[in-house]
Amino acid sequence: MKIKNYFCFIAFFALACFFSCKSSEHEIACYDMKLRLVSDGEPLTGTEREFALRPLEDVILESEEDEKKKADEKESVAETNGEPEYLRYLFTPANEDGSEYSVTVAEGLYRLFEENNDLHVFVKVGAGENLAVLAYCSSFADASDALKDISAPSGLGVIVTDRDITALGYDNLLQRSVASSQNPVSLDIRKCTRSTLGFRAFYGCSSLCALQLPDSVTSFPKECFAHCSNLRYLNVGPGVKSIEGGAFISCENLSTISVSPSNRNYIVENSAIYLSDKKTLVAWPSAKGDIAVSADLITAYAFAGCPELTSVNIDCVSIQPNAFQNCASLQSVFLGKRVEDVRENAFIGSKSLTSISVEDGNTTYSAKDGMLLSKEGLRLFAWPSAQGSVTLPQTINRVEDNAFFGQKGLVSVYLPPQVREVGHQAFAECSDLSSVNMPGIVNIESYAFSKCPKLASVNLPDSLRRCDGSAFSECGALTTINVASGNSQYRGENGAIFSADGKTLIEWPAASGVITIPATVETIGTYAFNRCTSLEEVTMTSVVTVGHHAFDGCLNLKTVNLSESVRTIGSHAFSNCLSVENLVIPESVQVIKNYAFWFWGKNQTISAKAKRKPAGWDFAWNADCEAAVKWGVK
Structure with missing residues (x-):
């Protein structure tokens, strides 16, 4: 049979x-x-x-x-x-x-x-x-x-070949079986002539030591081999046309990469993968010791998770995001005169990086005391080794986007009065940051200090003119926000930031329990309560506009009392508010933008007092929402 x-x-x-x-x-x-x-x-x-x-x-x-x-x-x-x-x-x-x-x-x-x-x-x-x-x-x-x-x-x-294997996506059956193995596994699926790889196809398969892929594979998606720490052999078939950044994160033992002679897109030299013209370094997962790179471009995550890489001499034009992420032993980086574009998070997580130097003649960058600066020294791009309490040089006037993103061990920061701007996500996800002093700040951009769980108090000076509504998003311990009395744009009260006239609630990052929006507030700003997971009940008395993502991710918010004054509800305003049992929308609401109740479940109800959908409600106002909708509720 x-x-x-x-x-x-x-x-x-x-x-x-x-x-x-x-x-x-x-x-x-x-x-x-x-x-x-x-x-x-x-x-x-x-x-x-x-x-x-x-x-x-x-x-x-x-x-x-x-x-x-x-x-x-x-x-x-x-x-x-x-x-x-x-x-x-x-x-x-x-x-x-x-x-x-x-x-x-x-x-x-x-x-x-x-x-x-x-x-x-x-x-x-x-x-x-x-x-x-x-x-x-x-x-x-x-x-x-x-x-x-x-x-x-x-x-x-185990080595498996089966012609019936097709798309291998994240958490596939084969990946799970190999990842759970306690013993070395070699896998040969060259006979799987219809196979393709998806995101994280072999993610975390630390037991995988050799992998032979079929010619049907045309791309290596992001993180498809990430954290295969014992992978030593891999073939790149003739049809592979795309290797995405991050495909080989933490594959530090991948020293043998065989590229088919028929492949016109990639070549391998000294265990590093390049585009065929050798102008782009795609990945060098097993790089170690002291190395030099002369390609025009280093792609994203090219060296990510190389634990034995200690020094790199870079003579290229562009270094893409996260190129040297989590290189634990990387101590020194030398940037040649051709380097003109170092992207965000290029050295994130490389805590041993104490020496950054720039060749004379580079027209874009300079370096000082482990900091990567603009040529004139006015802008700070990265300071990977910053730990404990740090004070920025008085010559700096701007902290660039992602400059300190995700740096652990950074406890307190003093920005001298000369520092006027903090860029997008500049200090985001600094898990140990508890204190920030910025007496001369003028502009705080989006998510500048987001996800800093230990940040408990912030003093905002009278010089501040713009503070984005997401600047302190998900800072659950930030219960004290003091705004200088001479500030003409903002005022602080009960851990919240308001416009000076009190009509706009900018942000209330640590809102919790039961709250009532002050009667002066007409607009709840974008991201004002984003991911306030301790917020349980909110009552609005005079609010006219609920901004985009205003209550997005308030997972424990059970009760929302909308007043008859509300006219507009922004996109994603109540996304992921999964604990609200019943939300009553008054007839005064004339506009609801798309995905306002994104991801609501079948156990939730939206009760509209209007008898039918008003013309101003977006056609996708409840897209991706499974909550029951009732009309004409009294």
């Missing part, structure tokens, strides 16, 4: 019940192999099935051409000797219902080959191993429960 295409996968479970077969010269260990066929987690039944069990050698790390040549040579020898090289074993039932089959085989490396379905499973058979081998078919990807008892064998691991 043949296995049909719709069966999900085949799993070996080998018990270590070996016995000795002695000859006059040596002892041969033999093992009783038990085969179980499974579909959707349930055993299949039958009387008998026939498979070719083929002894093989050196299966991994061979090209398809080499394997074919070797097979041809073996077959030729076999014909000369008058014996078939590939022995055929008949699997007979091992239990009453016929769902298990068994055969006794000697120690060695084998391939199970079900000819009608072109299904191949490689397995090493040896002493003391608790073997469990799987073959995977994507058409039954949901049958993941059957994998719960499957683990890779010790020693060689």
Whole structure:
């Protein structure tokens, strides 16, 4: 009886019940192999099935051409000797219902080959191993429960080829099985002629040591091999046209990358991948020690997670975002005179980077005391080694976008009066930042201090003219915001920032419990309460406009009392407010922008007093919202 295409996968479970077969010269260990066929987690039944069990050698790390040549040579020898090289074993039932089959085989490396379905499973058979081998078919990807008892064998691991594997996306069945293995795994899917890779296809497969991909693969998406820390071999087939930034994050042992001679897009030199013209360095995952880079462009995440990289001499034009992210041992960077574009977060997480120097003649950048500055020294682009309490030089007037993004260990910052601007996300996600003093600041841009959980108080000077509504978003401990009495644009009250006339609520980052919006407020600004996860109830008395994303992500907000004064509700205003049971929308609301209630669930209700959708409500006002909508509610 043949296995049909719709069966999900085949799993070996080998018990270590070996016995000795002695000859006059040596002892041969033999093992009783038990085969179980499974579909959707349930055993299949039958009387008998026939498979070719083929002894093989050196299966991994061979090209398809080499394997074919070797097979041809073996077959030729076999014909000369008058014996078939590939022995055929008949699997007979091992239990009453016929769902298990068994055969006794000697120690060695084998391939199970079900000819009608072109299904191949490689397995090493040896002493003391608790073997469990799987073959995977994507058409039954949901049958993941059957994998719960499957683990890779010790020693060689598993190599799977299956023509039915198609798109391998994030958290796919094959990825989960390899990632959960406690032993090294080598994977060969070159025969999967319809396979493609998706985002994070093999993410976190730290047991994966070798991977051979089919020619059908045309792209390596972002993070598809990220954190495969023991991956040592990978092939780039002839059809690969795109390798996205971040594909090889923390693949520090990937020293052997084989590019097909037929590939016209990429080349490999010293374990680094370049575009074919060698002007763009795509990735150098195993870079270590002192290196020099002379390509015109270093792509995003090209060196991300290279733990043994200590020094780099860069003579290129552009360094893309996160290029040297989390290079833990990187101590020094030298920028040549050609460098003119260092993007945000280029050195984020590289805490050992104490020396940044710039070649004389560079017209864009300068460096001082571990800081990357503009040529004239007025703008600060990065200070990767900043820790504890720091004071910026008085020569600086602007902290650029993402300058300190995500830096841990930065506790307090003093920006001298000469510093007038803090850029987008300049200090965002600084998890240890608790104090900021900026007596001369004029402009605080979007998300400048967002997600700083320890930031408890901020003093805003009278010089401040613009503070974006998301500047302190998700700063849950920021209960004190003091605005200088002489400020003509803003005033502070109860941990919130208001316009000077009190008509606009700019931001209330640590709002919690039950609150009432002051009667003077007519506009709740964009991102004003964004992700205030401790906010439970809000009452509006005179509010006319609820801005975009105003209450986005207030996960524990249960009650919203909208007054009859409300006229406009902005896009995503109440997105992800998943605890609101019933929101009553008064008839005064004339405009609701798109996705205002994005991600609301079926257990939530929107009760509109209007009898039908008003003309001013966007056609997508409740797009991606499963909440029930009731009209004409009194």
